[in-house]
Amino acid sequence: MDTAVVAKDIKRTDLLQMYYYLRLTRTLEDRITALYRQGRIVGGVYTSNGMEAISVGYASALERDDIIAPFHRDMGAFLIRGITPGEVIAQYLGKRTGPTKGKDGNVHIGDLKRGVIGFVSHLADNLPVATGAALAFKLRGEARVVVTNTGDGGTSRGDFHEAMNFAAVRKLPVVFFCNNNQYAYSTPLRLQMAIHDVVDRAKAYGMPGEIVDGNDVAAVYLVARQAIQKARAGEGPTFIECKTMRMHGHSEHDSAKYVPRELLEEWKKKDPILKAEQMLTHLDYADEAAFREVGERVQKEVEAGVEFAEQSPLPEGPEVLEGVFADEHEVKP
Amino acid sequence: MTTTAAGREVTYLEAISEALDEEMSRDERVFLMGEDIGPYGGAFRITEGFQKKYGEWRVLDTPLAESGFVGAAIGAAMMGMRPVVEMQFADFISCAFDQITEVAATAHYRWGAAVPMVIRAPFGGGVHGGPFHSECPEGWFFHSPGLKLVAPSTPYDAKGLLKAAIRDPNPVIYFEHKFLYRRIKAVLPTEDYIIPIGKAEVKRAGTDISVITYGAMVHLALEAAEVLTKEGINLEVVDLRTLMPLDKETVFESVRKTSKAIMLHEDNKTGGIGAEIAALLAEECFDCLDGPILRIAAPDTPVPFSTPLEEFFLPKASDVLAAARKLASY
Numbered sequence: 001m002d003t004a005v006v007a008k009d010i011k012r013t014d015l016l017q018m019y020y021y022l023r024l025t026r027t028l029e030d031r032i033t034a035l036y037r038q039g040r041i042v043g044g045v046y047t048s049n050g051m052e053a054i055s056v057g058y059a060s061a062l063e064r065d066d067i068i069a070p071f072h073r074d075m076g077a078f079l080i081r082g083i084t085p086g087e088v089i090a091q092y093l094g095k096r097t098g099p100t101k102g103k104d105g106n107v108h109i110g111d112l113k114r115g116v117i118g119f120v121s122h123l124a125d126n127l128p129v130a131t132g133a134a135l136a137f138k139l140r141g142e143a144r145v146v147v148t149n150t151g152d153g154g155t156s157r158g159d160f161h162e163a164m165n166f167a168a169v170r171k172l173p174v175v176f177f178c179n180n181n182q183y184a185y186s187t188p189l190r191l192q193m194a195i196h197d198v199v200d201r202a203k204a205y206g207m208p209g210e211i212v213d214g215n216d217v218a219a220v221y222l223v224a225r226q227a228i229q230k231a232r233a234g235e236g237p238t239f240i241e242c243k244t245m246r247m248h249g250h251s252e253h254d255s256a257k258y259v260p261r262e263l264l265e266e267w268k269k270k271d272p273i274l275k276a277e278q279m280l281t282h283l284d285y286a287d288e289a290a291f292r293e294v295g296e297r298v299q300k301e302v303e304a305g306v307e308f309a310e311q312s313p314l315p316e317g318p319e320v321l322e323g324v325f326a327d328e329h330e331v332k333p
Numbered sequence: 334m335t336t337t338a339a340g341r342e343v344t345y346l347e348a349i350s351e352a353l354d355e356e357m358s359r360d361e362r363v364f365l366m367g368e369d370i371g372p373y374g375g376a377f378r379i380t381e382g383f384q385k386k387y388g389e390w391r392v393l394d395t396p397l398a399e400s401g402f403v404g405a406a407i408g409a410a411m412m413g414m415r416p417v418v419e420m421q422f423a424d425f426i427s428c429a430f431d432q433i434t435e436v437a438a439t440a441h442y443r444w445g446a447a448v449p450m451v452i453r454a455p456f457g458g459g460v461h462g463g464p465f466h467s468e469c470p471e472g473w474f475f476h477s478p479g480l481k482l483v484a485p486s487t488p489y490d491a492k493g494l495l496k497a498a499i500r501d502p503n504p505v506i507y508f509e510h511k512f513l514y515r516r517i518k519a520v521l522p523t524e525d526y527i528i529p530i531g532k533a534e535v536k537r538a539g540t541d542i543s544v545i546t547y548g549a550m551v552h553l554a555l556e557a558a559e560v561l562t563k564e565g566i567n568l569e570v571v572d573l574r575t576l577m578p579l580d581k582e583t584v585f586e587s588v589r590k591t592s593k594a595i596m597l598h599e600d601n602k603t604g605g606i607g608a609e610i611a612a613l614l615a616e617e618c619f620d621c622l623d624g625p626i627l628r629i630a631a632p633d634t635p636v637p638f639s640t641p642l643e644e645f646f647l648p649k650a651s652d653v654l655a656a657a658r659k660l661a662s663y
Contacts, residue, residue, distance in 0.1 A: 067412075103443045104443040108444070109444070110443070111444065112411065117411060118443060120435045122435055125436055127404070128432065129436060131401070132404060132407055132408020132409040133409065133411060135405055136409040136412035138390070139409070158400060162400055162402075163401055163405075165396055165398065165401070170393075325441065325479070326441040
């Protein structure tokens with residue numbers, strides 16, 4: 001990203017805030033991975049390692065009343081919406097203080113009060129749901145926007161196509177992100193689709209599409225901000241393909257041996273945190289000491305989160321029976 | 334569109350239409366989505382004239398994409414709207430199965446999000462619809478915790494249950510029987526009323542055998558009951574009305590009185606709702622049973638098209654007569 005453009009279009013404080021969230025996301029997910037390796041987390045661990053700039057970038061461009069309908073590589077967006085590291089770790093540990101009170105695990109986090117629509121493991125299921133939230137805003141004349149995200153693999157699902165089509169036909173205030181990290185579990189892009197750029201799919205729906213460097217938080221932020229503004233102004237949806245690389249396995253149990261090492265080496269040089277530091281240094285917005293300070297701050301926050309989560313109670317067995325149905329008072333007025 | 338007038342008879346179909354109209358007038362959060370429901374008024378004309386009255390956005394014609402528009406209804410419901418989705422035929426609900434069972438049914442349990450959504454599903458055979466316009470898919474959803482299922486058998490129940498479904502904070506699938514649309518009529522009250530979800534009704538009180546049923550089969554049971562009276566067999570007909578959550582108490586109360594039970598449904602026999610109720614009776618009412626629990630249901634085949642095949646496939650009043658006579662001998 002041209003630093004002159006960044007200097008002109010993004011406030012220094014906003015950039016520094018994004019850098020903070022990049023570091024918090026990385027540190028939190030590294031800590032969760034460590035807990036997993038120690039056997040303290042049962043179940044899968046899904047990280048956004050190497051892809052943090054995407055969810056940090058788009059979530060930084062949202063207004064408070066906007067909504068996200070994320071997938072499992074969007075930790076930065078959860079944190080920006082106000083889900084705390086402690087809640088995330090509690091969720092991973094199956095504690096009652098996690099956002100699903102132990103009913104669901106890992107990154108299946110939802111909380112409408114903080115504008116997060118929870119998702120299911122079936123990829124792209126959240127895209128039609130996102131269009132419906134956007135439809136509600138349109139029906140009520142509210143200037144609110146929904147941002148949703150899925151992976152390259154998720155764009156093969158019918159729900160992706162049905163949601164893109166419906167959103168375009170009705171010009172709904174929704175922005176579709178695609179985290180193109182080259183692999184859907186072990187399946188490389190060339191076996192997922194016969195096109196090189198996922199963004200080509202947008203044309204079929206008459207929807208504008210953009211390609212952006214998914215490892216450049218400023219670039220993601222700017223393209224997201226523009227698409228969100230358009231959506232808010234009633235000009236309809238946009239599809240944004242973020243080119244990136246999944247640096248870990250699909251889940252932490254997966255060594256990802258099927259990914260060529262040289263590919264990972266190449267992408268390591270494009271690490272989103274490294275890129276952000278280069279940019280901030282170039283703009284003279286921050287220096288090594290400032291980076292170190294942020295590192296120490298997020299480390300403390302994550303450790304406080306571990307402590308909170310570990311001290312939190314586990315749910316009691318019979319709680320399994322609670323909450324299958326909602327009561328009237330729980331419906332959003 | 335029908336206008337309610339005191340003393341005017343309405344069909345089952347008109348009762349559904351009235352419920353939608355009244356709920357849309359009462360609550361601006363209520364809106365309709367589906368295929369061809371706008372200017373065309375829907376495949377069965379239930380929403381005829383609605384778009385003129387409520388506008389293009391509250392009577393929203395969707396692309397042909399059941400999963401997409403059910404997913405959209407879920408998202409709108411999470412944002413506080415009250416979407417009512419029309420499946421053109423219940424058969425097509427299979428395209429939206431994932432959104433219904435994984436997203437809608439689990440959202441509140443997992444992360445506390447209420448999904449006040451109704452899916453209207455015109456179901457059932459007897460209309461020469463063939464394998465893909467006649468299905469009874471309620472069994473699929475009966476096995477998915479988090480969904481409410483209703484299946485009215487009369488215009489009165491059709492109206493009251495649809496209103497209750499729209500006002501319910503949970504995803505409700507409303508199974509409306511196509512065979513009944515224009516075949517049965519009733520005079521409905523002019524004032525607002527609902528039929529509470531979760532309440533069965535004894536449609537005919539009897540002393541000898543309980544027939545537990547729902548939907549169009551209620552009428553079959555009532556027809557058989559008239560014939561059997563002449564033979565001194567007095568059937569009690571329990572109309573479940575709500576399939577989930579089941580009104581177990583009303584079922585148990587009836588069987589404790591009659592000591593004999595027949596499950597009657599148009600859905601396939603194996604793994605159907607009748608099987609579940611039979612199991613419940615075996616668990617809870619074993620001591621009061623004076624004979625085997627019998628099931629009358631469609632065979633385990635797709636719904637056939639040709640008239641003699643479909644006639645063979647669908648449960649008939651003669652099946653009820655035979656089962657009742659067999660049970661009466663115990």
